[in-house]
Amino acid sequence: MLKWLVRLMFVGLICAALGAAGLLGIYFYIKPQLPDVSSLKDVKLATPMRVYSRDGELISQYGEVRRIPLKMAEIPHQMVDAVLATEDARFYEHPGIDPIGILRAALAVAASGHASQGASTITQQVARNFFLSNEKTIVRKVKEIFLAWRIEQNLTKDEILELYLNKIPLGYRAYGVGAAAQVYFGKNVSELTLDEIAIIAGLPKAPSMLNPIRSPQRAFDRRNVVLGRMLETGKITQAQFDEFSKKPVVARYHGAELTLYAPYLGEMVRQKMVDLYGEDAYTMGLHVYTTVDSKRQKAARDALLKGLIDYDMRHGYRGTEKQLWQRGEKAWEYPQIVEYLAKQPSYNPLIPAVVTEVADRSAQVILKDGKQGELDWNAIKWARPFITDSRMGPAPRGARDVLKVGTQVWVRPEGERLMLGQIPDANAALVALNPFDGAVEGLVGGFSFELSKFNRVEQARRQIGSNIKPFLYATALEQGYTLASLINDAPINQWDPSSGKAWQPKNSPAVYEGPLPLRLGLAKSKNVMSVRLLRAIGIGTFVNGLERFGFPRNQIAPYEPLALGAAEFTPIEVVRGYAAFANGGRLVTPYFIGKVVDNTGNVLFENTPMVACALECGPSSATYAASASDAMQSDEAPAATQCASTQSATCAPQAISPESAFLIADTLKTAIWGGNGWRGTGWRAAAELKRHDIAGKTGTTNEARDLWFSGFTPDLVATAWIGFDNHQRSLGAGAFGANTAQPIWIDFMKVALQGLPERATPKPSSIISAQVDNNTGLLSYGGGGSSHSEYFKQGTEPTRYAAPVGGSDPFSGGSDGGGESISTDDLF
Structure with missing residues (x-):
C-alpha cells in the first residue's frame, strides 16, 4: 500500500511539473502578444467634450x-461594496485570478449544466475591457489570465478598481458609475440612494437587459440580488435590505444637465474643435470655455424671443397646429392625450397643449407634462386671423372664434398666466462683442436650434440697409470732410439707361431740408444725402473703406445703392464693423473660445487676441491720417502695431483714425438722443435705457425685408437683425428697424449694462470743439440758438466766420418727420 502511495505521489509530482512547464510554455508563447500593462498608469479614458460659458455654466456636451x-x-x-459583493467579493485577497471563484463556477456548471456564475475577477475584466475583445475563445481567456496577473504586479488594488468603475459599460452609452448615475437618475454619484446604487452595481452583467429604463422588472430583480449579496457579505443590515428591496424602480433617461441655453454657440465650438483635433475631439475629455457671460447670453436669448413673439403677435394668428378629433367624434381620454403630447417636441418657451373645453372667453387645456391649465381672455384676444404679412382679420369676439375642442395648440408661460402662442414665421439674430478684443459676449442664431440649425449670426447674408451709413460717413471723414460739412438734402432724379427708368432714391419720410451738415444727415438718416456723399468721395473709395472695416470685398457691389445698404453682410460682420466706432477705430477679430483644458486640467489652448490699444498707442494721428487716406485709394491697411501699454499685447489694426471713430x-x-425739438431714429433707446453713453443706428431695407439695429457703449457693442429666411418675404407695412429690431437690442442692453456706470467715450487729444453756425457750418460770432458746438479733428475746423443771415435752423425742430416716422429710413 505504501509503495502504491509513493508511486501515486511521484506521478502527481510529474504531472504538476509538466503542468507548470506547460503553463510556462504557454506564457512564453503568448507573451509576445501581450500588451504593455504599464500603459494603464497613464490611461486616457474616452470622455465627451463639454462646452462652458466663461463663468462655468454648461452649454453643450x-x-x-x-x-x-x-x-x-x-x-x-x-457603491464599492455593492460592486465587489456582486462582481468579485475576494477582490482584495486574490492576485488577479481567483482559484476559489473558478472552482465555484466550475461546480455550478457541473451541477446545473450551464454557466450560472462568472469566474472572471475585476482585474480580468479590466484586462478584457482595455486590451482584449469579448470573443469566447480559450486563447482570449488565457491572455486575460496572464494580463490580469501582470496588471496586479503593476497597479495597486485601488488603481485597478478605479479603472474598472470608470470604464465598465452600463447601458445607454454610459461608461462608468459616474455617468450611469447621471443617465439613469440625473444625480451625482454621491447623491445616490442605496437602492439606486444597487441598480447600477447590477448592470455590468447585462446592461442592455437589466437597465431600469428598458426593463424595470428585471432591474428590480437584479437590484435585490445585489442587495442580497451585500447582506451576505455584511455590508448592509437586514433592516436596510428589507427597506430598500421593496422600493419601486424609478428611472428615466437624463441627458447632460445643461445649465445655459446657447446651442448655436455650442455648434460653432464643436466645428472649431473638430477642425483642431479631428474626431478625437469627441473623446479627449476637452473642457472648452467660451467667452460668453451666462447673464448676457441669457439676456440675449430672452430679448430675441420676446422681440420675435411680439412681432408675431402683432401680425395675427395662423391657426391651431392640428385637429385631433372632430366635433361629434368621441373625445380623447386623458391618458390618450398625455401619451400624444409626450411625443410632441417643445420649443422653449412654447409648449404643446390640447384644448379640452372652450367657453365664451376662456379655454381649458392639457399640457405636455399632463397638467391642466386655462387660457383666459387676455391670453386669447390678440389672435386676430393672419391674412398677409400686412393684413389681419377682425378681432375675435370670443374664445370660440379662435379655438376648438380637440385641437393641438402652442402655449407659453408669461408670469402666472398661460398665453396662446405659435411658432414664429420670422426669425432673428443677436450678437454682442467686447469691442476691446472681439470676445463674443452673447450670441443667438435664431428662434430655435431644434427647428433650424441655420446660424443667422454667421451664415445669413442680408441687406444691411441704413446700418451701412456710419461706415460711409466715417470714410468721408477720413477723406477730409467734417461733421459740419454741408451736403444738399434735395431730391435725386437720375435716368438709368440699363433699367429704362429713373432712379429716384427718397427720404423716409419724404421730407427734404436743403443743405445740412453731416451730423444731421447721419442722425436723421437722410437717404439722398448719403447718395450725394457717396458721389462726392467716389464709389471706389467707399468700397475700400468698407473692406477696411472687415467687410468681404466680394460682397460689395460698386454701385450707388450701396450708399443705402444694398450690400449683403452677416450680423457678425456688422457688429465687428461697429466695434471700431466704440474702441477708437481698431478692427478687432470676433472670437468665442477663451481656452481649452483637457480632463486633467492642463491648458491646451488659450486665446490671445489682438486688442484695441489705448488712443496714444500705435501711429500718431498725423501719420495715421495720411496712411489711411492712401490705403483707401490703394486697398492697403496699416499693419497691426505692438502696444506697450497693454503688456505687449498685439494691437488690432486701425480701420479708421481714432479721431474719425470718436466723431x-x-x-x-445724436441719432439716439436727437436735438433741439427733434428725435433721432433710435430715440426708443434713450427713453428705455436713459443712458448718455449709448450710440446706435437703425436699418430698414426696401419693403422691410430686413430690419437692423446696431449700437454700442464704450464697453459693449451689439447687433440685432430680424427678417424672414425667405428673402422675398416682407415683414409688413409698419415694421421698421426702430420698432422691431431695436427693441431686441434694448431688452438685451437693459440686462447687459446692469451695474455698469455710464462711461464717456474716450476723446483723442487732437479733437477740438468750435462754435459753428447752424446753417453754414462756418465759425459763429456768438452763441444762442443759431449756432452750436461741434467737434473737429485739429486742423480741420472752419477758419472763416458766417455772415449773420436769416433762414430756417436745421438744428431746431424743423421738418424731420417727428418721432416715429423718422425711423423708416428705407433702402431706396
Whole structure:
C-alpha cells in the first residue's frame, strides 16, 4: 500500500511539473502578444467634450461616450461594496485570478449544466475591457489570465478598481458609475440612494437587459440580488435590505444637465474643435470655455424671443397646429392625450397643449407634462386671423372664434398666466462683442436650434440697409470732410439707361431740408444725402473703406445703392464693423473660445487676441491720417502695431483714425438722443435705457425685408437683425428697424449694462470743439440758438466766420418727420 502511495505521489509530482512547464510554455508563447500593462498608469479614458460659458455654466456636451471620470475618493463606499459583493467579493485577497471563484463556477456548471456564475475577477475584466475583445475563445481567456496577473504586479488594488468603475459599460452609452448615475437618475454619484446604487452595481452583467429604463422588472430583480449579496457579505443590515428591496424602480433617461441655453454657440465650438483635433475631439475629455457671460447670453436669448413673439403677435394668428378629433367624434381620454403630447417636441418657451373645453372667453387645456391649465381672455384676444404679412382679420369676439375642442395648440408661460402662442414665421439674430478684443459676449442664431440649425449670426447674408451709413460717413471723414460739412438734402432724379427708368432714391419720410451738415444727415438718416456723399468721395473709395472695416470685398457691389445698404453682410460682420466706432477705430477679430483644458486640467489652448490699444498707442494721428487716406485709394491697411501699454499685447489694426471713430460715435449718440425739438431714429433707446453713453443706428431695407439695429457703449457693442429666411418675404407695412429690431437690442442692453456706470467715450487729444453756425457750418460770432458746438479733428475746423443771415435752423425742430416716422429710413 505504501509503495502504491509513493508511486501515486511521484506521478502527481510529474504531472504538476509538466503542468507548470506547460503553463510556462504557454506564457512564453503568448507573451509576445501581450500588451504593455504599464500603459494603464497613464490611461486616457474616452470622455465627451463639454462646452462652458466663461463663468462655468454648461452649454453643450458632445460625444458618443458618456463618462464622468472619478477618483476612488469620490466614489461612495456603498457603491464599492455593492460592486465587489456582486462582481468579485475576494477582490482584495486574490492576485488577479481567483482559484476559489473558478472552482465555484466550475461546480455550478457541473451541477446545473450551464454557466450560472462568472469566474472572471475585476482585474480580468479590466484586462478584457482595455486590451482584449469579448470573443469566447480559450486563447482570449488565457491572455486575460496572464494580463490580469501582470496588471496586479503593476497597479495597486485601488488603481485597478478605479479603472474598472470608470470604464465598465452600463447601458445607454454610459461608461462608468459616474455617468450611469447621471443617465439613469440625473444625480451625482454621491447623491445616490442605496437602492439606486444597487441598480447600477447590477448592470455590468447585462446592461442592455437589466437597465431600469428598458426593463424595470428585471432591474428590480437584479437590484435585490445585489442587495442580497451585500447582506451576505455584511455590508448592509437586514433592516436596510428589507427597506430598500421593496422600493419601486424609478428611472428615466437624463441627458447632460445643461445649465445655459446657447446651442448655436455650442455648434460653432464643436466645428472649431473638430477642425483642431479631428474626431478625437469627441473623446479627449476637452473642457472648452467660451467667452460668453451666462447673464448676457441669457439676456440675449430672452430679448430675441420676446422681440420675435411680439412681432408675431402683432401680425395675427395662423391657426391651431392640428385637429385631433372632430366635433361629434368621441373625445380623447386623458391618458390618450398625455401619451400624444409626450411625443410632441417643445420649443422653449412654447409648449404643446390640447384644448379640452372652450367657453365664451376662456379655454381649458392639457399640457405636455399632463397638467391642466386655462387660457383666459387676455391670453386669447390678440389672435386676430393672419391674412398677409400686412393684413389681419377682425378681432375675435370670443374664445370660440379662435379655438376648438380637440385641437393641438402652442402655449407659453408669461408670469402666472398661460398665453396662446405659435411658432414664429420670422426669425432673428443677436450678437454682442467686447469691442476691446472681439470676445463674443452673447450670441443667438435664431428662434430655435431644434427647428433650424441655420446660424443667422454667421451664415445669413442680408441687406444691411441704413446700418451701412456710419461706415460711409466715417470714410468721408477720413477723406477730409467734417461733421459740419454741408451736403444738399434735395431730391435725386437720375435716368438709368440699363433699367429704362429713373432712379429716384427718397427720404423716409419724404421730407427734404436743403443743405445740412453731416451730423444731421447721419442722425436723421437722410437717404439722398448719403447718395450725394457717396458721389462726392467716389464709389471706389467707399468700397475700400468698407473692406477696411472687415467687410468681404466680394460682397460689395460698386454701385450707388450701396450708399443705402444694398450690400449683403452677416450680423457678425456688422457688429465687428461697429466695434471700431466704440474702441477708437481698431478692427478687432470676433472670437468665442477663451481656452481649452483637457480632463486633467492642463491648458491646451488659450486665446490671445489682438486688442484695441489705448488712443496714444500705435501711429500718431498725423501719420495715421495720411496712411489711411492712401490705403483707401490703394486697398492697403496699416499693419497691426505692438502696444506697450497693454503688456505687449498685439494691437488690432486701425480701420479708421481714432479721431474719425470718436466723431462717428458722437454722431450716433445724436441719432439716439436727437436735438433741439427733434428725435433721432433710435430715440426708443434713450427713453428705455436713459443712458448718455449709448450710440446706435437703425436699418430698414426696401419693403422691410430686413430690419437692423446696431449700437454700442464704450464697453459693449451689439447687433440685432430680424427678417424672414425667405428673402422675398416682407415683414409688413409698419415694421421698421426702430420698432422691431431695436427693441431686441434694448431688452438685451437693459440686462447687459446692469451695474455698469455710464462711461464717456474716450476723446483723442487732437479733437477740438468750435462754435459753428447752424446753417453754414462756418465759425459763429456768438452763441444762442443759431449756432452750436461741434467737434473737429485739429486742423480741420472752419477758419472763416458766417455772415449773420436769416433762414430756417436745421438744428431746431424743423421738418424731420417727428418721432416715429423718422425711423423708416428705407433702402431706396
